[in-house]
Amino acid sequence: MFPGPRVTTPDEFSRFKRQIKDKTGLDLESYKSQQLERRILAMVKQADQPSLGHFYRHLETSPAALRLFLDKLTINVSDFFRNPERWDHLAKTILPDLARQRPKLKLWSAGCSIGAEAYSLAMLLTEMNRMATSSISATDIDDTSMKQAKSGLFSDYDLKGLPPHRLKQHFITQPDGMHQISEPLRRAVQYRVVDLLKDRYENNVDLILCRNVVIYFTEEAKAEIYRRFYHSLNDGGILFVGGTERIVAHREAGWTMISPFFYQKS
Numbered sequence: 001m002f003p004g005p006r007v008t009t010p011d012e013f014s015r016f017k018r019q020i021k022d023k024t025g026l027d028l029e030s031y032k033s034q035q036l037e038r039r040i041l042a043m044v045k046q047a048d049q050p051s052l053g054h055f056y057r058h059l060e061t062s063p064a065a066l067r068l069f070l071d072k073l074t075i076n077v078s079d080f081f082r083n084p085e086r087w088d089h090l091a092k093t094i095l096p097d098l099a100r101q102r103p104k105l106k107l108w109s110a111g112c113s114i115g116a117e118a119y120s121l122a123m124l125l126t127e128m129n130r131m132a133t134s135s136i137s138a139t140d141i142d143d144t145s146m147k148q149a150k151s152g153l154f155s156d157y158d159l160k161g162l163p164p165h166r167l168k169q170h171f172i173t174q175p176d177g178m179h180q181i182s183e184p185l186r187r188a189v190q191y192r193v194v195d196l197l198k199d200r201y202e203n204n205v206d207l208i209l210c211r212n213v214v215i216y217f218t219e220e221a222k223a224e225i226y227r228r229f230y231h232s233l234n235d236g237g238i239l240f241v242g243g244t245e246r247i248v249a250h251r252e253a254g255w256t257m258i259s260p261f262f263y264q265k266s
């Protein structure tokens with residue numbers, strides 16, 4: 001094993017980011033550079049490559065290595081009902097209010113990872129008896145985590161945040177110890193690969209969940225994503241953000257913060 005890549009210059013990083021964009025379409029310039037570069041260098045070291053240039057050539061010649069690189073880059077840690085007290089607010093106030101106002105609900109989990117967020121929504125709508133009149137889209141840039149999402153198969157570890165009564169109600173435990181989400185919930189969520197930095201967004205949405213995704217992006221990229229979410233929403237629609245996230249100058253951009261982490265399109 002090499003002792004680690006030699007010191008990498010800003011020019012080398014710029015070239016690497018350009019090459020990745022040309023090859024895969026992923027725009028690394030929109031991700032926070034320090035965090036990103038630290039993670040990339042750790043991967044260069046792990047792949048036993050002496051420099052960033054060597055690492056790129058390795059990615060170019062090995063589709064498997066390129067796939068692994070992209071998977072690792074877009075960290076996809078997720079939990080069912082992540083930050084339960086906020087999901088409680090969603091379940092008790094936000095969703096019932098929306099459901100009262102609209103005969104049909106369109107929901108979008110943007111940056112859905114393994115699907116925990118989308119299936120948490122599907123559970124709430126089922127418990128509210130509103131699944132039949134709702135649609136849930138779930139999108140992510142990472143094809144691998146979405147494959148798990150589509151399979152609906154989760155380990156004990158994946159389900160660590162899930163209350164036991166929901167495990168019992170919505171999952172079937174397999175002989176190998178994995179738990180599969182029930183068929184109606186699996187059919188309730190439509191998955192699609194979407195890069196939030198460049199692809200088309202959903203429209204006429206009533207509720208968007210985009211949580212723990214934009215933390216990796218530059219301030220400019222964040223502002224653009226929130227601007228595009230605003231246009232995706234119906235009037236009065238709501239954006240639910242992650243525990244460390246907020247929309248800078250939200251009033252000027254047309255948002256009303258109706259409670260912490262919930263923004264409404266005015």
Ligand SMILES: C[S@@+](CC[C@H](N)C(=O)[O-])C[C@H]1O[C@@H](n2cnc3c(N)ncnc32)[C@H](O)[C@@H]1O
Binds near residue numbers: 110
């Ligand atoms: C930490 S997970 C968050 C999952 C879930 N929203 C939650 O809060 O539990 C971040 C997700 O953002 C996705 N992501 C990163 N860059 C993205 C991009 N440009 N477009 C769409 N999704 C992206 C990653 O693939 C990953 O699944």
